Amino acid sequence: MSFAKHGKHKQTWYAVYPSKKLKKKKVISINVLSKKLLIRRDRKGKLLVCRRRCPHLGADLSDGKFNRGYVVCPFHGYKISFDESRNNCKYAIQPFPVQERYGLIWIFNGPKPTHDLPKIQTKERFVVKLPAQIVNAHPHLVISNGLDVNHFNQVHDLSFTEMPKVTSSKIHVSVSFKAKSNMLLFRKKQMEASFTTYASNIAIASIEKPISFDVMFTGLDRNRKCKTQTIVFLPKSIKSIQAISLLYILLHDDVKILSKLKFQPNFNEADKAIESFHNIVNSIAEY
Secondary structure (H helix, E strand, O other), rough: OOOOOOOEEEEOEEEEEHHHHOOOOEEEEEEEOEEEEEEEEOOOOHHHHHEOOOOOOOOHHHHHHOOOOOEEEOOOOOOEOOOOOOOOOOOOOOOOOOEEEOEEEEOOOOOOOOOOOOOOOOOEEEEOHHHHHOEEOOHHHHHHHHHHHHHHHHHHHHEEEEEHHHHEEOOEEEEEEEEEOOOOOOOOEEEEEEEEEEOOOOEEEEEEEOOOOEEEEEEEEEEEEEEEEEEEEEEEHHHHHEEEHHHHHHHHHHHHHHOOOOOOOOOOOHHHHHHHHHHHHHOEEEE
């Protein structure tokens, strides 16, 4: 059982670095997912992410000379291939699958992706990457919070007008609902929304009413806390201000609760969605 266990990193996509911070022909070193990695952007803009240590004696490859398909170790001069066939190189290391999307560099924590990185429609939307936030909770708890419809009335003052609908698959859990808001700025407004988790550490909230916008959440396990990155897809209108206000109210209340939560899986019949997420996370292999 690895749900909400620190240091247990699942095979899925993780946002590890802001795209704009890595210029062409630059190499940076990061410590993430209990691994020491390097990220390089070549002169054409192509990304490489791999383990930082040379497989020979552990030299730091971020100081090496990079060529097409290999790096020369700065310690002994051995060529280290980025292809398992080695291509006449002494050693080889396997790069991590990598993508750039929504202003972030994403890696798949595993040899090959087992599922796609979620896509959100950006046409006619402002894409805003909010500053990263540190939450004193495990990423699994932060990401699955929107599935916990049982707290919506108590914490967010939402009264369901229809019972929430829960669906799930091999890596997804989704809950959709309709509710009336009793929050001060949105009193008596009808809210229609869905919340979907992807594997273990990505979630997307799609709000249709009272304002149409989307929010993507992702989290990293860092120092026994969650480094949360939030990307908001806002309407290109004055309604974007209302959307940000609604998001702030919801997140502010949740963070306060999550920061003091000590999780125990004592689920009841109202916890179908979050229990499904719990089971999916436990079924995903680590790397």
